[in-house]
Amino acid sequence: xxxxxxxxxxxxxxxxxxxxxxxxxxxxxxxxxxxxxxxxxxxxxxxxxxxxxxxxxxxxxxxxxxxxxxxxxxxxxxxxxxxxxxxxxxxxxxxxxxxxxxxxxxxxxxxxxxxxxxxxxxxxxxxxxxxxxxxxxxxxxxxxxxxxxxxxxxxxxxxxxxxxxxxxxxxxxxxxxxxxxxxxxxxxxxxxxxxxxxxxxxxxxxxxxxxxxxxxxxxxxxxxxxxxxxxxxxxxxxxxxxxxxxxxxxxxxxxxxxxxxxxxxxxxxxxxxxxxxxxxxxxxxxxxxxxxxxxxxxxxxxxxxxxxxxxxxxxxxxxxxxxxxxxxxxxxxxxxxxxxxxxxxxxxxxxxxxxxxxxxxxxxxxxxxxxxxxxxxxxxxxxxxxx
Ligand code: PLP
Numbered sequence: 204x205x206x207x208x209x210x211x212x213x214x215x216x217x218x219x220x221x222x223x224x225x226x227x228x229x230x231x232x233x234x235x236x237x238x239x240x241x242x243x244x245x246x247x248x249x250x251x252x253x254x255x256x257x258x259x260x261x262x263x264x265x266x267x268x269x270x271x272x273x274x275x276x277x278x279x280x281x282x283x284x285x286x287x288x289x290x291x292x293x294x295x296x297x298x299x300x301x302x303x304x305x306x307x308x309x310x311x312x313x314x315x316x317x318x319x320x321x322x323x324x325x326x327x328x329x330x331x332x333x334x335x336x337x338x339x340x341x342x343x344x345x346x347x348x349x350x351x352x353x354x355x356x357x358x359x360x361x362x363x364x365x366x367x368x369x370x371x372x373x374x375x376x377x378x379x380x381x382x383x384x385x386x387x388x389x390x391x392x393x394x395x396x397x398x399x400x401x402x403x404x405x406x407x408x409x410x411x412x413x414x415x416x417x418x419x420x421x422x423x424x425x426x427x428x429x430x431x432x433x434x435x436x437x438x439x440x441x442x443x444x445x446x447x448x449x450x451x452x453x454x455x456x457x458x459x460x461x462x463x464x465x466x467x468x469x470x471x472x473x474x475x476x477x478x479x480x481x482x483x484x485x486x487x488x489x490x491x492x493x494x495x496x497x498x499x500x501x502x503x504x505x506x507x508x509x510x511x512x513x514x515x516x517x518x519x520x521x522x523x524x525x526x527x528x529x530x531x532x533x534x535x536x537x538x539x540x541x542x543x544x545x546x547x548x549x550x551x552x553x554x555x556x557x558x559x560x561x562x563x564x565x566x567x568x569x570x571x572x573x574x575x576x577x578x579x580x581x582x583x584x585x586x587x588x589x590x
Contacts, residue, residue: 219561261455361494362501371400413457
């Protein structure tokens with residue numbers, strides 16, 4: 204065992220909403236596409252056909268996970284690109300109106316801010332204190348020129364699952380297209396795009412134990428969409444650029460494994476998450492849970508009287524990886540827009556921590572991490588003297 208291996212062994216990774224460890228079965232599956240079947244998927248000879256077959260197989264596996272046809276899957280570089288692609292692809296330059304929720308990921312919120320500068324009208328739907336969007340409030344924002352409603356399936360910070368089937372149904376009643384960012388939901392909860400009335404769905408491989416830098420956009424058949432990238436016309440002209448075959452194949456395999464293992468995987472993750480929540484809530488004072496924790500691995504907490512960022516640093520010294528808010532917000536000094544949107548007071552806002560469990564976490568790890576979080580909060584509050 205190398206020094207790095209033994210260091211990694213001690214690490215307790217509880218930031219699976221930021222990214223996940225690649226499943227070794229996925230990595231194995233990807234390897235032949237680097238040095239053996241390395242052809243361009245558009246080439247007309249054997250290694251090219253092998254690469255094309257891998258892309259087609261990955262499409263089938265991705266489609267099976269969300270209940271669509273394989274020709275409705277467009278591979279992209281990840282969730283950010285899929286989100287950008289649908290927003291820019293539906294809205295005509297400088298024309299039209301879009302409705303999004305206040306707790307979308309920056310991949311949506313920053314894109315609509317840019318679109319606004321280009322002349323698109325944007326309405327932001329508020330959420331309640333659990334992070335839920337109201338279908339009636341959304342409906343009230345509809346205008347004659349509304350082209351798209353985009354509401355995420357599950358929130359990346361507080362784990363709230365939005366009523367997408369109802370939102371999609373309502374959007375369709377008004378003849379409006381409906382997009383959902385399912386980056387956090389895919390592989391964690393069941394998804395059926397037909398039953399959920401979804402026209403477009405964004406997904407990202409690295410959130411479900413696949414490689415980084417690959418994702419897909421589900422585009423319902425016969426739904427018009429303007430490409431974001433032009434070039435060689437790959438992916439039925441919707442996403443030009445030579446396919447990243449190894450990554451696509453890995454993502455497909457991650458989807459297949461997720462479909463096969465989803466139920467038991469979610470149950471065990473939820474069991475460990477509930478154990479941790481129970482311990483932190485009973486052994487610490489002045490702590491609250493933010494959101495609904497409907498995503499099995501999500502636990503968003505606020506500890507009164509301490510800074511979430513100090514807690515993250517202290518836990519890092521104890522080899523525990525967690526984050527404040529989302530990974531993107533965590534880099535800066537800004538408060539989480541999600542926690543602000545649910546109306547959290549300042550005193551709770553600053554002491555927030557996002558813990559996200561995954562399939563590799565063991566009961567022993569969760570037990571140790573619970574001890575260490577309790578210890579770190581007490582240290583930061585300076586109330587160890589009583590113990
Ligand atoms: N949407 C949500 C809800 C996310 O959580 C993330 C990543 O954290 C993204 C989009 C962006 O995905 P990617 O990292 O694949 O660009």
